[in-house]
Amino acid sequence: xxxxxxxxxxxxxxxxxxxxxxxxxxxxxxxxxxxxxxxxxxxxxxxxxxxxxxxxxxxxxxxxxxxxxxxxxxxxxxxxxxxxxxxxxxxxxxxxxxxxxxxxxxxxxxxxxxxxxxxxxxxxxxxxxxxxxxxxxxxxxxxxxxxxxxxxxxxxxxxxxxxxxxxxxxxxxxxxxxxxxxxxxxxxxxxxxxxxxxxxxxxxxxxxxxxxxxxxxxxxxxxxxxxxxxxxxxxxxxxxxxx
Numbered sequence: 001x002x003x004x005x006x007x008x009x010x011x012x013x014x015x016x017x018x019x020x021x022x023x024x025x026x027x028x029x030x031x032x033x034x035x036x037x038x039x040x041x042x043x044x045x046x047x048x049x050x051x052x053x054x055x056x057x058x059x060x061x062x063x064x065x066x067x068x069x070x071x072x073x074x075x076x077x078x079x080x081x082x083x084x085x086x087x088x089x090x091x092x093x094x095x096x097x098x099x100x101x102x103x104x105x106x107x108x109x110x111x112x113x114x115x116x117x118x119x120x121x122x123x124x125x126x127x128x129x130x131x132x133x134x135x136x137x138x139x140x141x142x143x144x145x146x147x148x149x150x151x152x153x154x155x156x157x158x159x160x161x162x163x164x165x166x167x168x169x170x171x172x173x174x175x176x177x178x179x180x181x182x183x184x185x186x187x188x189x190x191x192x193x194x195x196x197x198x199x200x201x202x203x204x205x206x207x208x209x210x211x212x213x214x215x216x217x218x219x220x221x222x223x224x225x226x227x228x229x230x231x232x233x234x235x236x237x238x239x240x241x242x243x
Contacts, residue, residue, distance in 0.1 A: 005119065006030040006047060010040045010063070011055040011081065020053065023108045024115075037061040049076060051115060056082040056093070064096050071097025075152075075163040077118040079111070094206040099165050121166045140176045141240040143224055145215060147172065154214070162214050167192065171207050172215075175225065175235040184232035208233055 007029050009020050017033040024031045032047065034040040036059050043049075052070065056063040067078055080093040080101040093101050100114050137150030144157030152169050154162045164172065174183065174191035183191075185204045192207075212219040226234045 004028055004030045005050040006032065007051050007053060007115070008040065008043060008047075008049045009033045009053045010036075010058065010066070011053075012036060012058055013055075016055075020108065020111070024112070027112055029115075035059075037066050040066065051077045051079070051118060053079050053081065053111070053115075054098075056080055064092060067093070067098055068096040071163070071165065073163070075165055077166065079114055079118070081106070091203075091206050094167075094203065095210060097165060097210070099167060118166065121170075137243070139242050141242075142176065142179070142235075143215075143237045147176065149173070164214070165210075167207050168211050168214065171204075171211055175233075176239050176241075179235045179237065179239040182228050182231050182234050188233070 007024055009017055009024075009031060011017050011020075011033070012035045014035075017035070021031045021033055032043055032049070034043055038060070040052075040054075054063045054067055058066070063080060063082075067080065070076065070078065078098045078100075080098040081104060082090070082093065082101060083104045090101055099118055102111055102114065137148065139149070140147045146155045147153070152164060154164050154169075154172070156162055170192040171188065174188055188204050188208075208225060209219070212222050212225055216222045216224055224235060224237055226236045228234050
């Protein structure tokens with residue numbers, strides 16, 4: 001029997017945490033809950049979690065700050081919960097590293113669907129053929145950077161491991177497989193469909209901004225991922241691909 005995935009729900013509303021705990025536990029997950037940042041960090045010191053469900057509005061340090069801090073250390077999937085429906089709030093959530101978001105009030109079944117979708121994006125397909133003893137995956141090298149497709153490990157020219165969210169990895173793969181090609185927003189959305197959150201206006205711009213902060217020496221004056229005004233984006237370097 002496989003070990004159930006362990007979820008962490010961070011919300012200061014006891015009714016919501018109890019509801020999500022009971023509902024997700026019935027779906028076969030192991031569920032822990034925390035009411036604020038210190039409780040979240042204490043649990044994460046003791047347990048390895050597979051996904052974090054994080055409310056934006058928390059006492060003390062807010063969810064956006066916690067998400068930013070967590071994303072700087074880990075590529076664990078993060079779903080943000082927010083009571084705000086404005087596009088600006090969703091953009092901020094993506095900018096600080098969330099993989100997906102839900103606007104309150106939401107259906108627990110919709111949350112379940114988002115959780116399962118994130119796990120499909122980040123884990124091998126258990127229903128597919130068994131992996132070979134030595135699976136062949138591609139390695140991409142560009143401007144001193146190295147990305148291993150199989151492990152999803154991105155290393156800087158100084159060999160430092162840089163964590164990528166699922167959306168950042170998918171977007172970088174699109175650029176690496178289409179170097180020196182102008183890619184419009186529609187094409188980038190198609191290339192990352194099923195990996196990035198439900199798209200809205202500017203969602204690709206937000207993801208590009210996040211990726212730039214990871215790989216550019218100066219994200220405000222990018223030399224790798226360039227903006228082509230009125231057309232889209234361009235990876236302006238040579239890419240070497242090997243198996």
